[in-house]
Amino acid sequence: xxxxxxxxxxxxxxxxxxxxxxxxxxxxxxxxxxxxxxxxxxxxxxxxxxxxxxxxxxxxxxxxxxxxxxxxxxxxxxxxxxxxxxxxxxxxxxxxxxxxxxxxxxxxxxxxxxxxxxxxxxxxxxxxxxxxxxxxxxxxxxxxxxxxxxxxxxxxxxxxxxxxxxxxxxxxxxxxxxxxxxxxxxxxxxxxxxxxxxxxxxxxxxxxxxxxxxxxxxxxxxxxxxxxxxxxxxxxxxxxxxxxxxxxxxxxxxxxxxxxxxxxxxxxxxxxxxxxxxxxxxxxxxxxxxxxxxxxxxxxxxxxxxxxxxxxxxxxxxxxxxxxxxxxxxxxxxxxxxxxxxxxxxxxxxxxxxxxxxxxxxxxxxxxx
Numbered sequence: 001x002x003x004x005x006x007x008x009x010x011x012x013x014x015x016x017x018x019x020x021x022x023x024x025x026x027x028x029x030x031x032x033x034x035x036x037x038x039x040x041x042x043x044x045x046x047x048x049x050x051x052x053x054x055x056x057x058x059x060x061x062x063x064x065x066x067x068x069x070x071x072x073x074x075x076x077x078x079x080x081x082x083x084x085x086x087x088x089x090x091x092x093x094x095x096x097x098x099x100x101x102x103x104x105x106x107x108x109x110x111x112x113x114x115x116x117x118x119x120x121x122x123x124x125x126x127x128x129x130x131x132x133x134x135x136x137x138x139x140x141x142x143x144x145x146x147x148x149x150x151x152x153x154x155x156x157x158x159x160x161x162x163x164x165x166x167x168x169x170x171x172x173x174x175x176x177x178x179x180x181x182x183x184x185x186x187x188x189x190x191x192x193x194x195x196x197x198x199x200x201x202x203x204x205x206x207x208x209x210x211x212x213x214x215x216x217x218x219x220x221x222x223x224x225x226x227x228x229x230x231x232x233x234x235x236x237x238x239x240x241x242x243x244x245x246x247x248x249x250x251x252x253x254x255x256x257x258x259x260x261x262x263x264x265x266x267x268x269x270x271x272x273x274x275x276x277x278x279x280x281x282x283x284x285x286x287x288x289x290x291x292x293x294x295x296x297x298x299x300x301x302x303x304x305x306x307x308x309x310x311x312x313x314x315x316x317x318x319x320x321x322x323x324x325x326x327x328x329x330x331x332x333x334x335x336x337x338x339x340x341x342x343x344x345x346x347x348x349x350x351x352x353x354x355x356x357x358x359x360x361x362x363x364x365x366x367x368x369x
Contacts (some may be wrong), residue, residue, distance in 0.1 A: 006324070009052075019052045020323055023083040023288070028061045028101075029297025030307035030356075031089020037309035037360025038087065041335070042316040044364040045328040056083070062093035062101055071104030077112050085319050086290035089312065090297035111149050113287035115280035116179065117186050118146035118259060119318070120294060122246075122266035122276070127340035128350060130271055132243065137341075140270055142249040143194075145187040146259025148280060150179045151210075153256045175210045175255070180217040186283055187253035188225040194250050198222070200232035201254035201262060214255060238262070242269060267294055274308030274349040275336075277315035279322060291319040305355045308347040310336055313363055335366035 006018035026035045042053060058079070060072040071091075073079070080086060086109065092101050109115070122144065124130055126137035156172035184200075191198045200218045204211035215232065222230045233241060235258050241248060242262065246269050254262055267276035276294035293311030301307055317332035339345060345362050346352020 006051075011052075015050060017050050017052045018325075019054055020084045021054050021056065021082070022319075023080050023086045024055050024057045025060050025086065025105075026057070026089040027091045027105075027297065028063075028093045029090050029299045029302035030295075031061075031091075031297060033302070033305060033307050033356045034293065034309040034312035035087065035089040037356060037363075038312035038316045040360050040364045041313045041332055041367060042320065042328075045317075045320065045331045045335075045367045046325065047368070049325070049328055051325060051328060055087075060105060061091075062096040065096055065101065065104060071101060076105075077108060080109065080288065081113075083288045085288050085323065087316065087319060088290055088292035090293070090295070092297040092299075094299055107153070109290055110280050113290070114149065114282045114284075115287070115289055116147065116149040117183055117279075117281040117283060118148040118263075119190075119279045119281055120144045120146065120259075120263035120266065120276065121314075121318075122263075122270050124270045125275075125337055125340045127342075128271040128275070130269060132246065132269055135247065140246045142246070142266070143190060143251050144259055144263040144266055145183060145190065145251060145253045146263060147179060147183040147254070147256050148259075149256075150174045150176060151256030173210050175213055177217060180214055181221055184218055184221040184253055185224070186281075187251050188221060188228055191228050191251040192225070196227060197229045197231075197250035198225075199238070199249055199252045200230070201235050201238050201252060201258040202232050203235045203258075205234060210255075218253075235261075239265060242266060246270075263294060272308060272349045273311070274347065275310040275314065277311050277318055279315070279318040281322065289319075289322055291315040291322075305357065306348050307356050308349050309356050309360045310363075313360065331367045332363075335363045335369075339363055339366055 009017050009019055011017050026032045065071045091106050092098055122142055124137055124140040152173045154172055154174045157170045159169045161167045187198050202211050202215055204215050242265050267273040273295045278294050280290040282289050293315050295311055317329045320329035339362050345354045347354050
C-alpha cells in the first residue's frame with residue numbers, strides 16, 4: 001500500500017471511517033497562526049464524509065535549533081516516514097540563517113522522501129484585485145511545476161581561502177536525465193487534465209551546459225505527448241510575460257531555481273503571496289508528500305494574528321486531493337472562492353482588517369454550508 005492511502009476503522013457508532021495519519025509541523029513565525037486554521041477547515045470539510053485525519057504534532061523549528069543545535073531530532077526523518085502526509089506551516093527566523101533552517105528541516109524532507117515535484121497553482125479569484133490592469137477573475141489560472149530535488153539547489157561546492165584576497169566559492173548545479181524527465185512527464189500529464197499546454201523555462205543562451213540539456217530533455221519528453229502544445233522561453237522574457245500575459249499559461253515547468261522564482265511571481269500577479277499554496281509531491285507514493293504555503297514565516301507580522309491563512313488552507317485542499325479525497329478538496333476550494341467573492345472578509349495583505357482566525361472560521365463554516 002502506497003503512502004497517502006486510507007486506513008479503515010469502525011467508529012463508536014459502527015460507521016466505517018477512512019482515516020489518514022498526518023504529521024503536522026507548525027514551524028516558525030506565522031506557521032503557529034495559519035496551521036490551526038488549515039486544520040480547522042480540513043476537519044470541517046471531511047466531517048460529513050466519514051473521513052478522519054489523525055494529526056500528530058511535531059515541535060520542530062528554529063526555537064528547537066537554538067536550544068539543541070538541530071532543526072529536528074536525529075531520527076526526525078524516520079519519525080515522519082510512516083505518515084500518509086506532512087502538513088507544514090513555515091520555516092525560518094531572523095535568529096537562524098536561512099540556509100541553516102532550510103537545510104536542517106525542509107530540504108532534507110523533500111529529498112529523503114523524493115518529493116521531486118513542487119506544485120504551485122496560481123488563480124485569480126473573484127473579489128481579489130490583481131495588481132495587473134485589465135485582468136479579472138478566471139483570466140489567470142495556471143500551475144508552476146518546479147523540479148524540487150536537484151538543479152541549482154545542490155550541496156556540491158565549497159569555499160577556499162576564506163577571509164583572504166583570494167577567497168573563492170564554488171556552487172555546482174546538478175541536472176540528471178532521470179530528474180528532468182520525471183518532472184517534465186508530471187507537467188505533461190497535468191496539462192492533459194487542463195488546457196494541454198506546457199511551457200518550459202530555460203536560459204540556454206547563457207548557461208552553457210545544464211540549460212541546453214534541460215531543453216534537450218524537454219523536446220524528448222514532448223514527443224511522448226503529441227496532443228499537448230509546447231513552448232519555451234528564456235527565464236528573463238518569461239518573467240516579463242508572467243506580468244504582461246499571465247493568461248497565456250497552463251502548466252509551466254522549470255528547474256529548482258527558476259520554478260522557485262516564477263511561483264512567487266505568479267502569486268504576486270494574482271493578488272498576494274498570502275493565498276499561494278504548494279505541494280511537495282512524491283507522485284509514486286513511495287514516501288509521504290508534504291503540503292505547505294509559499295509565504296514563509298513572515299517574522300515581521302508573526303504574533304499579530306493578521307496573517308492570511310488562505311495559502312495554508314488551500315494547501316490543505318491540495319493534501320486532500322493527493323489523498324484521493326477530491327470531494328473534500330473541492331469543498332475547500334469552493335469555500336475559498338465563495339468567501340472571497342461574496343464577503344469583504346480580508347486580511348491586511350488583501351486590504352482588509354480581518355484576523356487570521358476570522359478568515360479560518362468563515363471558511364470552515366462555508367465548507368459545511
